[in-house]
Amino acid sequence: xxxxxxxxGRTQTWLFKALPVLTFAAVLAVWELCCWLFALPPYxxxxxxxxxxxxxxxxxxxxxxxxxxxxxxxxxxxxxALVVSLPMAMAIVSSRWIERGxxxxxxxxxxxxxxxxxxxxxxxxxxxxxxxxxxxxxxxxFPIVVSTVTGMASVPDDLLELxxxxxxxxxRLLREIRLPFAVAHLFAALRVSSTxxxxxxxxxxxxxxxxxxxYLIFYSTSNxxxxxxxxxxxxLVILSLIFFRAIVLIQRLLFPWSMATTD
Amino acid sequence: MSLPMSDEPSPTPAIRxxxxxxxxxxxxxxxxxALDGISLTVARGEFVAILGPSGCGKSTLLRLIDGLLEPTAxxxxxxxxxxxAPRDDIxxxxxxxxxxxxxxxxxxxxxxxxxxxxxxxxxxxxxxxRWLDIVGLSAFAQARPDALSGGMQQRLGLARALLLDxxxxxxxxxxxxxxxMTRDEMGLxxxxxxxxxxxxxxxxxxxxxEALFLADRxxxxxxxxxxxxxxxxxxxxxxxxxxxxxxxQFQALANQLRDDYFAFDESAIADxxxxx
Numbered sequence: 001x002x003x004x005x006x007x008x009g010r011t012q013t014w015l016f017k018a019l020p021v022l023t024f025a026a027v028l029a030v031w032e033l034c035c036w037l038f039a040l041p042p043y044x045x046x047x048x049x050x051x052x053x054x055x056x057x058x059x060x061x062x063x064x065x066x067x068x069x070x071x072x073x074x075x076x077x078x079x080x081a082l083v084v085s086l087p088m089a090m091a092i093v094s095s096r097w098i099e100r101g102x103x104x105x106x107x108x109x110x111x112x113x114x115x116x117x118x119x120x121x122x123x124x125x126x127x128x129x130x131x132x133x134x135x136x137x138x139x140x141x142f143p144i145v146v147s148t149v150t151g152m153a154s155v156p157d158d159l160l161e162l163x164x165x166x167x168x169x170x171x172r173l174l175r176e177i178r179l180p181f182a183v184a185h186l187f188a189a190l191r192v193s194s195t196x197x198x199x200x201x202x203x204x205x206x207x208x209x210x211x212x213x214x215y216l217i218f219y220s221t222s223n224x225x226x227x228x229x230x231x232x233x234x235x236l237v238i239l240s241l242i243f244f245r246a247i248v249l250i251q252r253l254l255f256p257w258s259m260a261t262t263d
Numbered sequence: 264m265s266l267p268m269s270d271e272p273s274p275t276p277a278i279r280x281x282x283x284x285x286x287x288x289x290x291x292x293x294x295x296x297a298l299d300g301i302s303l304t305v306a307r308g309e310f311v312a313i314l315g316p317s318g319c320g321k322s323t324l325l326r327l328i329d330g331l332l333e334p335t336a337x338x339x340x341x342x343x344x345x346x347x348a349p350r351d352d353i354x355x356x357x358x359x360x361x362x363x364x365x366x367x368x369x370x371x372x373x374x375x376x377x378x379x380x381x382x383x384x385x386x387x388x389x390x391x392x393r394w395l396d397i398v399g400l401s402a403f404a405q406a407r408p409d410a411l412s413g414g415m416q417q418r419l420g421l422a423r424a425l426l427l428d429x430x431x432x433x434x435x436x437x438x439x440x441x442x443x444m445t446r447d448e449m450g451l452x453x454x455x456x457x458x459x460x461x462x463x464x465x466x467x468x469x470x471x472x473e474a475l476f477l478a479d480r481x482x483x484x485x486x487x488x489x490x491x492x493x494x495x496x497x498x499x500x501x502x503x504x505x506x507x508x509x510x511x512q513f514q515a516l517a518n519q520l521r522d523d524y525f526a527f528d529e530s531a532i533a534d535x536x537x538x539x
Binding site: 156167258 | 326351355358364
């Protein structure tokens with residue numbers, strides 16, 4: 001029995017590989033069929049074909065503008081989160097004083113619901129791209145800090161003793177041992193934060209924007225153009241997936257040795 | 264070097280421990296005495312093994328000599344200077360060989376030196392290649408350390424410590440995680456290396472035969488608190504190799520050490536049984 005499981009026939013291998021695609025296609029087919037059978041009005045649940053039609057009705061230039069706006073804020077907020085988190089994590093690991101002073105503040109900031117603070121920040125910072133980037137940053141940076149601190153703090157005692165035995169200064173301990181050691185943790189957090197960054201951007205766009213995929217969903221639902229809202233949602237999902245896969249790819253290319261511990 | 268060390272230390276010993284004790288006092292708990300009344304002198308060029316069961320404080324003792332821990336009693340001198348902090352002339356080989364998975368084998372050898380100095384000279388790079396050759400890992404210079412076997416990883420750890428060109432080498436059960444055959448092979452390799460590059464070594468182990476094969480003197484420790492029970496001179500001829508293992512005297516000494524050790528244990532157990 002075990003040999004058969006390990007050496008499936010050619011058809012079986014092909015089927016196994018195509019299984020995710022087939023499941024996806026089956027769900028879409030059932031969806032389409034239900035809409036047709038029960039004659040569901042498109043404002044309740046549009047059929048996949050109606051969603052595609054609505055998506056194609058919008059010009060490529062308009063799509064590009066919406067995607068570009070969302071992507072700019074999501075990537076900008078994400079990169080800002082990375083740039084702020086890494087030095088912050090290093091500071092927390094190097095000093096017990098900074099850890100004790102900063103950590104409670106971080107947890108308070110993290111406990112603020114992003115949806116609740118978004119309107120306030122938009123008043124404070126104005127309705128432009130800056131406010132949306134800050135909101136995206138706020139939701140994306142906490143997992144990166146916590147995970148990087150955890151990674152840098154989980155360096156085995158033997159390695160710390162080696163460093164002390166060599167009387168290496170703290171900055172070299174950080175750069176040559178703690179930081180590389182935390183790469184696997186960092187990338188695990190980046191994958192989570194990439195998804196969070198898209199969420200933050202969309203929430204900000206709901207409240208204040210005149211362009212972007214979040215805006216498009218908000219605008220089309222308020223005009224009862226539900227198929228278009230679904231089309232924007234589908235594009236958002238694809239964007240999120242690409243973002244996620246890109247981070248996995250960067251880790252595999254730049255830090256292949258860190259893959260074994262996280263995958 | 265072929266003669267066993269006498270009890271009289273040479274004029275300037277490599278290491279001198281005088282009545283060293285270490286008591287941990289964790290907050291809110293009863294203090295724990297890890298080491299008590301340790302006095303030991305290690306001569307230059309001497310190979311000393313510290314033998315004892317796990318928990319007897321032998322690894323802690325090694326960390327005191329390296330300056331990673333500070334004694335709560337007594338004094339430690341290295342080359343007649345009081346120990347205040349880790350020194351450049353002491354190399355440490357860890358039980359787990361603490362290799363860095365993000366560096367290849369060559370960069371792992373260079374790591375300790377680079378971590379200490381911040382940079383590497385061309386001569387040091389050449390020296391690293393030579394040590395890699397001596398421990399038989401030249402062919403793996405570009406490999407990742409996790410591609411190496413356990414024995415090869417320990418050889419890499421040894422090469423890394425030797426590149427620092429230490430006057431004293433402290434080894435903390437370096438072969439204890441290896442299988443029995445690899446362990447024997449590593450002992451033979453270490454002896455070969457030491458025969459051609461003699462240096463002062465303090466080698467912690469819980470293997471009687473390993474201690475006998477390698478050392479000039481064996482410091483036998485007892486546990487809780489860690490104390491020196493006995494210091495045994497090993498009269499086996501040097502240079503040592505496979506012939507040493509065949510020597511009937513080797514077996515006799517091993518038996519004697521084992522008998523002494525367990526006779527002590529048996530009497531302790533007998534005492535406890537009779538007192539009930």
